[in-house]
Amino acid sequence: MANVIRRQTPTARLGRGLLYSVLILAALFYILPLVVMLMTSVKPLSEISAGSLLSLPQNPTLAPWTKAWGEACTGMRCEGVGGYFWNSFAIVIPAVLISTTIGALNGYALTKWRFKGSELVFALMLFGCFIPFQVVLLPMAQTLGWLGISSSRAGLILVHVVFGIAFTTLFFRNFYVGIPNELVSAAKLDGAGFFRIFWRILLPVSAPIIVVSVIWQFTQIWNDFLFGVAFSAHNTQPVTVALNNLVNTSTGVREYNVDMAAAMIAALPTLVVYVLAGKYFVRGLTAGSVKG
């Protein structure tokens, strides 16, 4: 449609105007919750109880943020969500790195070193993408118990890696399918082996899909609540669980500003990741489909 050249008649302009108005309204509607959250998080409690939800903060303050970070009560303890924020990082970073690495190796093996039944293996791995988390809670708890890592950070990392591999394998497999097999044949003739070909030939061209895999895994694991609440002890809880506890701790007045600040803190890393790397994410997902 953009390629159609039309004379700008008054009716056409009116139509355009209407179209943009609708779009802007829709955009405002979608951004509203974030704006309200942000505004509420910098209002003193008195202003919240007095004013309306949409009124601008009269005396902006960062006190709710510092309280959410370091003092707010999450259940029995009152140490804020700060510690849990770092907990999340300690879980997310290794889980993302491990699942991406394994996914890349899987994708490489499933496309460039096909074996009898490799398609079946891939189909089964793909199946893993569709398993609801709730289904595996009990068996996973058992397994973690047997392994002796229940309620530990390592246990949570393992759970996320196991679940992530299905997706990362899918990403890498579909990316490597588009890379000519002749490249691998040439490297074999040149004398390179399995890992050398991966490291020197495939990995250097995998940047787009690595970005996709990292962003996907990062947001998935960071935003996870169910595994976090089921498989963690008090000192290994991720920030999502802490946020829940903070909001549900009912002593005295409900501090909406602190709740909002904590929610913002919990959401910040994924927001930052999307803002910084979002375009690479889209590019990576469509990589290969544009190149002729």
Add this chain to the structure above:
Amino acid sequence: MSALEIHNVRKEFGSERVLKDVSISIDSGQFLILVGPSGCGKSTLMNAIAGLEPVTSGNIYIDGEDVTWRTPADRDIAMVFQSYALYPSMTVRQNISFGLEMRKVPKAEREAAVERVADLLQITHLLDRKPAQLSGGQRQRVAMGRALAREPKVYLFDEPLSNLDAKLRVDMRTEIKKLHQRLGTTIVYVTHDQVEAMTLADCIAVMRDGHILQLGSPDEVYNNPVDMFVAGFMGSPSMNFIRATLEDNNSGSYQLRIATPGEAELVLPWPEERNATDMAERLNQPVILGLRPEHFSEEDERLTSQAEGTLLSASVSVVEPTGADILLRLPLGEQEVTARVGPKCTVVAGDRLSLRVDMGRAILFDAETEQRIA
């Protein structure tokens, strides 16, 4: 000792037999071309030689050593791929030296090899570029450079020119031939282009359905094809196949009668010196007469004493000037044949023309088995 020997190689994918007892042997320095239509097994055979696909049975020897079960890296071969398969993240220099690096050749030696090859292929100015910054022809050169750097015993070329445009293809073809003459390397080259096969090869293997139909020099394959497939595949425009009946001309020699319903009868004498032993059994049976377009020539009035060839007359249906010569399409009996005549010929469609047929070079095939009779 042969540089490459393929002995009864078979390849099966499930129940599908892709290579059926293929045997070839070439000497050091020979240029072997595997040619055939898509799906004839030529690329599979190439991959079997390279070791990229295991064979089902049979043996492959390189320089006398049985390499059938060796990995591609341990066969001392290099390959130029159809898509060039240049490593996209590496510069041209790294691409060329990668194979040497993997073989733990010292750095100084690697650099010398890169210089030598770059000089040979005139790609020195491209050494620090990435493949994406190269044109098709340049990529092709780099791919050859990568193969040449290692100086292996056998070079494999898998349709290396098919991704180039027509003009560049002809240039690179000449270049490959020059390179081969200069370096005296042993080359196995896969193509579906019969012109490449004719121009480059010392030895052509025409393949079809996993068989080698004919293995011989370009001259043998072109002028003495074993069957109608080889005859039709080699040469462009391809050989004319004319349905005829083998007859006795009542004076001890054979002749061919071409069915011409409703027209004057058409009989071509078969040269006696080309008689084959089993022709007597085929008397009055249908055969196929094979005549290449250049076996026809226009009758020149000034040379009335031309003893060679038999005259026939036909009306031209289409005239196709190619510049260098003119292709004429003319009905002959129930089929249409192509004749190649000189560029000075001034016929137009509809003209009736006297053509001389060089029966001394004609080929006779069995109408059923399509095998050659004489």
